[in-house]
Amino acid sequence: MDKLLKSISYVFHPLIMPIAGVVFYFAKSPRFIPLDIITAKLVSLFILTVLLPLLLFLLLKIIGKVQSIHLSTAKQRVLPLMLNCVILLLVIQKVVTPSQSVELYFFFVGILISNMSCMALALFNFKASIHMIGVNGLVMFFIALSIHYSININGTLAIMAIVIGAVATSRLHMKAHNNVELITGALIGLIPQLILVPYWL
Incomplete structure (x- = not known):
């Protein structure tokens, strides 16, 4: 059980969430989007939102600015989060502009605000x-x-509810956070996306 709970924190790492949202968008969007455009977007976003942050993390670890990928102290979080904000600005300006995909644009704006x-x-x-x-x-x-899009995703939402519970349990089990930090994180993730919904819904 200990190994399972710890593995949840890696499987559902925050770096994976943006690309997961993009994959879901392309899977559910009723618009016709050429496969080469989908592939190009996914590859570029994977490089920018997953590979680049990992490389920057390794650099920060080498120079002694961070100790682990979980950024266990508040002080260790500032520089990685600052660099990630720069990456997200690049994504918004170059990869998911509102003229190309207003849904993804505001999704990433919400991530930037968070x-x-x-x-x-x-x-x-x-x-x-x-x-x-x-x-x-x-x-x-x-x-x-x-x-x-007026689509039924009750099954997906049920699975995601389980995932949220599993992630919270994993973080508590690893003593990485307390209840207040978990609730605060949940609100910081949810509220920006909710506020931005009227701009594209």
Whole structure:
């Protein structure tokens, strides 16, 4: 059980959440989007939102700025979150512009706001759960898309509810966060996506 709970934190790592949202969008969108465009978007976003942050993390670890991928202290979070905000700005300006996909554009704007909020709290030595930010922001995007396209995703939402519970349990089991940090993370992930929904729904 210990290994299972620890593995959940890696399987549902926050870095995976943006690309998961993009895959869900392309899978559910009723619009015709050429396969080569989908492939190009997925590859570029995977490089920018997964591979690049991992490479930057390794660099920060080598120079002694961080100790683990879970960023266990508030102080260690500030620089990685700042770099991730820069990456997200690049994504918004170059990869998911509103003229190409307004849904993905505001999805990533919401992610950027969540990152900036988490970074601001880290500056005040508060460690909101980035895992909960990622998974709750993703679920809110799923709900908004289901309303936007009038599709039934009850099965997906049921699975995501289990995932949220599993992630929260994993973070508590690993003593990475307390209840307040988990709830704060959930709100930071959910609220920006919710606020931005009227701009594209």
